[in-house]
Amino acid sequence: MTLTDVAQHAGVSPQTVSRSLRSPELVSDSTRERVRASIASTGYVPNLAARNLASNRSMTVAAIIPSISASVFADAVHGLDHELSSHGYQLFIGSTDYSADREEELVRALLGRRPDGMFIVGTEHTAKANQLLKEARIPVVEAWSLTDSPIHSQVGFSNREAVRSLVQYGHAQGYRHPTFAGSLQPGDARAIERRRGFEASVRAIYPNEAIRVLDSGNHGADMDAGVALLDRVLSEHPETDLIVFSSDIFAAGALLECARRRISVPGDIAVIGFGDFEIAAHTVPRLTTVAAPSHDIGTRAGRVLLESMHSASESTQEIDLGFTIVARESA
């Protein structure tokens, strides 16, 4: 069923059918009604790919996230979708599984769909991906972490500041020997920002303290890696009384292991995570961590995109949404 079929059925030109759909006010009541009836009886569904090609607008936005099943990103996509769909935009989605190469691949593939805007988690991309994004001449929102050299707009919070707050919180709770532990691979720019935040704040808050940072290396970001990190903290830095993990996952693994070994948390050692994932509220003791405004990031990103897509001006926005320390029992 095409526009032409409907036109024949209604006894008008294809152009008139197109008009009744796009700008009904330019069409007389009687023909508009005839067209409406023909559309209903033929079961015509407009081909948006053709519309896209002819009008040079796709009414789509592409979203690139590390993982769909990570609830923080799902929340963001939910907010994004809510904002965009109410304005008639549809959402393309791709997940990188935290791989920069996969991200570049996705950027290329999704750009091929000619989206009117792009939402992408993170500010660290391959050189090629960066270039593609810039040359695409569409609004791009980089979300989550904030950077000094965004491609276009950005919506997020400062990982660095968040960790600084965490260290301050730990200091206020009376801990004196914090150690940072996480995966600090080049791929994960957010983890690196967190480490930087840790180093800077320890330097400021604990001027006489050594700066202890442990890298889990190139292993998976799973709870087992958290156990391994705990092990290393205990053996390499036995003076530690507070571990700041770069992710709730690591922290949860460490917490489990502490229970197994009858290490009291936070009595013997305190534990802090990052992300406020679901698991953080279910560990024993429950995990103190920092929450990103996931849903808001999506919503605000959606609004920024809508504005940019409609105004066609090149103006960009940088929005810092802050974060929340979630104080529970583990520290």
Next chain:
Amino acid sequence: MTLTDVAQHAGVSPQTVSRSLRSPELVSDSTRERVRASIASTGYVPNLAARNLASNRSMTVAAIIPSISASVFADAVHGLDHELSSHGYQLFIGSTDYSADREEELVRALLGRRPDGMFIVGTEHTAKANQLLKEARIPVVEAWSLTDSPIHSQVGFSNREAVRSLVQYGHAQGYRHPTFAGSLQPGDARAIERRRGFEASVRAIYPNEAIRVLDSGNHGADMDAGVALLDRVLSEHPETDLIVFSSDIFAAGALLECARRRISVPGDIAVIGFGDFEIAAHTVPRLTTVAAPSHDIGTRAGRVLLESMHSASESTQEIDLGFTIVARESA
């Protein structure tokens, strides 16, 4: 940047560029290399909307789910995406927010993108949505629950068997007077299946027991309805020692109300839900329920779609993936 631009740059015809991309083996090494270089230096990104129009294949799949941020559906989409993206398909996503009208709207809109396949959660759609889906002539996988009259293929689990297992579990825990409570409107085949499962299994397991079934009627499927159902169970069937709700939502409402009234769960009365929604792990006491194999549903649905899209035969599949009883503290 278009195919033609690249062709001019490389000094060949547009056709040759197209061929070097689609079937490189038909092009001589030297020209292929020239084309490759031109693509790289022009930063050409193929327009997939145009390719879609010309080739009548979009290499996209549309997924319609109730909510992106519900982890069960996010897991399914993750599995689906993983399966499809490895074969070059991209994913369109839409969330209905549990509204049938919104679902119909989405079906229409996403069908406009001419996806090569469709993934949709649930088997109950508006008449119009059903018709659109059938007339789209693309493979459709209805996921989650199983129905007797699928549109095309389906991947899910048997609600009937799941409730039967729940009743068996309740019996094993020592409960002797189970009552089923839920929304049993004629439209909702899944709830009816659950009721049937309840009736059949009570008949088999409790031969001397009356079969108690309560219908919340034509109200919303929200926590308040759960409170109302609890009320009716207590007044109409005071002998009840186990309530099997047709949804975690109802069960969670009932649990909250029990806390308010100082009714001990499971001491005074036990409660079982259905679905293993996120809330089930957050109630006090935590809710015993049944979990769908979310991620597997997505993965298998992806495979079914791939087969159907490639074979072009009209063959359909019906896959029962089973379920898992999640035993927590409420029963």
Next chain:
DNA sequence: TTGTATGCGTTATCAC
């Protein structure tokens, strides 16, 4: 191995 003609379904532009 490469090039030419034609069409995919729609919108934009300009006529009437």
Next chain:
DNA sequence: GTGATAACGCATACAA
């Protein structure tokens, strides 16, 4: 208020 015509960027079929 309505219609004819030419794009949009690519693939298909066929020809060379």
